[in-house]
Amino acid sequence: MNTLAKLRAFMEEQHVEGIFIKGDSSIRYFTGFTGGESLLYVDADRQALITDSRYTLQARQQAPDCEVIEHLHGFWPEAAKLPKSTALALDGDYFSYAEQQALAAALPQVSWKNLNLVGLRQVKSGEELARIRRAVAISDEAFEQLLPHIHAGRRECDLAAELEYNMRKLGSTKTSFDTIVASGKRSALPHGVASAKVVEKGDLVTFDFGCVYEGYCSDITRTVVIGKAAPWQKEIYGIVLEANLLGEKVLRSGLTGIEVDRTVRDFITSKGYGPNFGHGLGHGVGLDIHEKPVLNKANNLPLPSGAIVTVEPGIYLPDRGGVRIEDTVLVTNDGCERLTSVDKSLKELA
Template identity: 40%
Template sequence: MTGKRLEKLRQKLKEKDLDGILIVKRENYMYISGFTGTYAYLVISQEDAVLLTDFRYSKQAKEEAEIFEVIEYEGRLLNALNDVIVSKGIKRLGFEENVVTYKTYTEMKKLLKVEKLVPVDGMVEDIRAVKDDEEIEIIKKAVEIADHAFSHILNYIKPGVSEYEIALELEHYMKKKGAKGTSFETIVASGYRSFFPHGTASSKKIENNEAVTLDFGAVYKNYCSDMTRTVFVGKPDDKLFKIYDIVLKAQKSAIEAAKKGFTGKEIDSVARNIIEENGYGKNFGHGLGHGVGLEVHEKPTLSKRGDVKMENGMVVTIEPGIYLENLGGVRIEDIVVINDDFPVVLTKSPKEIIVL
């Protein structure tokens, strides 16, 4: 797949009138080259694809980045980088403006013999937004691991168990099932803490008659999954059951609207309108969802600012929520693949109200 990805990137270089681009973000160089190590710089032009790394990774890079010219450098990186740029005749060099630090930029400006350093934003990320069949199959496996973990943890959640213990059990189980790690710091937020959308696990113990929100994901072959479920221990305030029904309706409606050609803003508005019509608009303060892939948060964005139109192969979350201070909150999240007018829901965990 790296050949096709290079073709797409080179087309973007033409559109931006660039001779080449420097790629340093790990997710981007993994995607373009296939190299999975933790240190590499890519220089890509219309004719050449070079991977710079040091002795720790040169053998791995040659095995994984088969169509790249792998250069093992010694000494100062920028000197080696300059040698590549000069030898390849690159005059206008793009760089990832949201990744390269100002310090590195000033050093590059001094040392690199180019006519112009051109900041570019999201060039590779735009390509990554549409997944190929292989990527979708890997994400399916990451989702499956999380689904199994959710089923497992339902037998573990009970009064007296701490949020930390639940998070640890989730993470341990996912690793036993093949996960490389977690997509992000596991969220377990119970009772009044479920008001916090990103309430990472604490020492608080589960109590009777409260909500427990679980937001977690598995990393499998470097791709992420992300899911959220809210369950109940005992019988909490009736208002929590009420907002659960609203959130579920909003989530299902937004999934149905997640079609090719619709913008993230339009899909977001479907869920947001339902929540607002029921009087809880001010209690849904975050976006509806985001892309998922090599990063757990990537393009496209489903929010009030989501102007990107959905394309087949985009993998996104749909995760509306309502949060009531001093009482708790409800969020339900699935991963969905855009597929013309027939969105494919990868997350299989049940969404009906679960009372433990």
């Protein structure tokens, strides 16, 4: 089923006769248009992309199945002309409050329904999977290239810049999020974006990064030690690695996000570090870096085969340091396929 057919089936199920969509990733998914600042309207008979003159030519080329409407003074006067029904929805996560007010004022008869469309993107097509595989391969290769250059005396931000440069040279268009290089005590910050701190001997250094290839994201985390690992560093590294492997061993379609998260969390708790693993075990990856399905304490839905998720347990010891190991995997009926290929054994870098 093509993506617009999927959307229309979902709308019918939700008793919605027309929908306004603002999320760039969703617009790309449903139309092929890769620009921004546009508004997509879809009902049973038409799909219309409202944009401005910066994007009209691009929209006509990339989304030949859409009517392209060029606005001069904002979306809303054009948007008001499109619906024939009052049973309308919007993807509310992507509308600011002011935009919701403006849309409501333009179509005063409508009682709006909020539809989250990200769930429709969970199961990847062959083409999407190929792009994600390439994005993963690029970030893997970029890290392999960086490894010999990681040593004491280098700033986190310089390592991040080099990693990003490697990914660009290998064909990615941008990073999928701000590159995390967190060394020493900073490695206890799960999202410690690279700073000017100099990497020192004895530091754990966490690299969490990814790239975008043809619109699709990759996400990987590896933690290394500078010099010989101290016993406590070896201990938490070993537990996190075992937790990561356990997650990938149990993961398969049909389990809920809660079940997979709990298996790994229980293991880390049994080792005494439950309170040091605060975040969820993983998340979906696709056009956005954080998508559905998620592996956490809240997702009680069964994971579909064909979804892409991360498996990223971590242990963070405040004022000491932390370890996280993250792979991106494809969920299948009998398990999962690891897409990330970078070795996970503890690296003690001179």
